[in-house]
Amino acid sequence: MKLKLRLVDELRSSSPFVDARAVDELRSSSPFAEARVRKFTFSDLKRILEIEKSSFTTDAYPKSRFAKLAKKHSDGFFVIENAGKILGYIIGYKTKKNQGDLDSIAIDPKYRKLGIGKLLLRYILNQFKKKGLRHASLEVRAKNKTAISFYRDMGFKAKRVIKEFYRDKADAYQMERAI
Numbered sequence: 684m685k686l687k688l689r690l691v692d693e694l695r696s697s698s699p700f701v702d703a704r705a706v707d708e709l710r711s712s713s714p715f716a717e718a719r720v721r722k723f724t725f726s727d728l729k730r731i732l733e734i735e736k737s738s739f740t741t742d743a744y745p746k747s748r749f750a751k752l753a754k755k756h757s758d759g760f761f762v763i764e765n766a767g768k769i770l771g772y773i774i775g776y777k778t779k780k781n782q783g784d785l786d787s788i789a790i791d792p793k794y795r796k797l798g799i800g801k802l803l804l805r806y807i808l809n810q811f812k813k814k815g816l817r818h819a820s821l822e823v824r825a826k827n828k829t830a831i832s833f834y835r836d837m838g839f840k841a842k843r844v845i846k847e848f849y850r851d852k853a854d855a856y857q858m859e860r861a862i
């Protein structure tokens with residue numbers, strides 16, 4: 684059974700991505716009873732970099748990239764924390780008319796496969812919805828089977844291959860879903 688997480692009131696409001704039963708589950712007590720999603724602040728940077736380094740090899744963002752994203756997209760950069768410890772982060776923002784892009788997501792390896800990534804992705808899709816966006820899009824390494832299966836599970840479909848998308852010339856899938 685999934686571990687249960689409690690979120691800030693914002694997430695409890697009715698949303699097509701967080702149904703009543705899910706919210707009840709999230710509210711019940713567990714080792715993660717204090718978990719909440721909140722906006723990134725610069726004091727989170729050290730911990731975010733730690734999660735980033737343990738999550739990515741060639742694609743890890745440097746400090747400067749996070750700082751830039753936090754300045755430019757402060758309303759699209761969220762962390763999930765429990766009892767003062769950050770467990771993961773997500774970054775997503777509007778890129779085109781009606782479209783939000785997921786820029787990055789990573790969960791501390793110690794806390795994976797517990798539903799935390801799914802929860803953060805739902806959270807950001809909900810933010811997109813509130814902004815009136817209709818589509819969500821992302822790029823993922825064609826070889827990142829875990830992430831592809833994670834996004835599929837969340838309703839994303841691969842639309843095309845982008846050849847040599849990454850610096851090391853690896854291919855990406857562009858994946859999309861309606862909001």
Ligand SMILES: CC(C)(COP(=O)(O)OP(=O)(O)OC[C@H]1O[C@@H](n2cnc3c(N)ncnc32)[C@H](O)[C@@H]1OP(=O)(O)O)[C@@H](O)C(=O)NCCC(=O)NCCS
Pocket residue numbers: 738739787788789790791794795796797798799800801802822823824827828829830832833834836
């Ligand atoms: C991808 C990632 C964010 C998923 O986070 P997570 O909290 O472990 O995912 P969840 O527990 O919410 O999983 C939700 C669903 O995704 C799929 N999934 C997650 N991890 C999986 C794995 N290792 N293998 C296969 N499917 C997986 C499953 O369908 C899962 O549902 P289930 O638990 O009911 O089977 C996490 O693995 C991660 O941080 N990876 C490294 C960074 C990364 O690759 N980010 C994406 C870059 S595009």
